[in-house]
Amino acid sequence: MAKIKPVLPSLREKKRYLAFEIISKEPIKDFSDVSRAVWKALLDLSGVLGAAKAGIWLLSDKFYKDKQKGLIKVNHRNVDLLKSALCTIRQINGTDVIVRSVGLSGILKKAEKVMT
Numbered sequence: 001m002a003k004i005k006p007v008l009p010s011l012r013e014k015k016r017y018l019a020f021e022i023i024s025k026e027p028i029k030d031f032s033d034v035s036r037a038v039w040k041a042l043l044d045l046s047g048v049l050g051a052a053k054a055g056i057w058l059l060s061d062k063f064y065k066d067k068q069k070g071l072i073k074v075n076h077r078n079v080d081l082l083k084s085a086l087c088t089i090r091q092i093n094g095t096d097v098i099v100r101s102v103g104l105s106g107i108l109k110k111a112e113k114v115m116t
Contacts, residue, residue: 013055014076017111019102020086022068026095031063033093034070042085054078062112069102069115079104 022028035058042051055075063070074082086099103114 015055015073015106016076016079017105017108018072018074018079018082019104019111019114020070020072020099021102021115022070022092022097022099024068024092024095024097027065027068028092028095028097029065030093031058031060031065031070034058034063035060037089037092037099038072038086041088042082045085045088046081050078050081054081056082064115067115071108071111071115076106 022034028034038056038058039051042054042056046054053075055073055078057073059071059073072082083101086101089097089099091097103111105111105114
């Protein structure tokens with residue numbers, strides 16, 4: 001069987017890791033609620049096509065419940081779209097929240113340092 005050629009680095013999508021923080025009176029315990037709120041905000045702001053072009057991945061293993069911080073992987077051209085979508089989130093699962101971006105990096109390790 002023929003081996004599939006890897007995509008050249010110059011043709012790959014460039015990615016960024018956005019560190020975000022949730023400020024609320026009660027802690028958000030379930031990551032799926034956060035994920036649902038982010039996707040809803042993004043779809044409301046840019047529609048299905050814009051959300052698809054953004055190439056967003058919510059990293060569930062990089063969401064820290066005790067610190068209320070997490071990471072989102074996004075296409076480098078749609079960072080501003082994601083930041084504006086995060087600003088529109090007012091409630092997660094009935095709890096009033098403020099979601100703010102803490103930092104941005106092209107490398108996962110540096111983005112994790114920004115969260116601490």
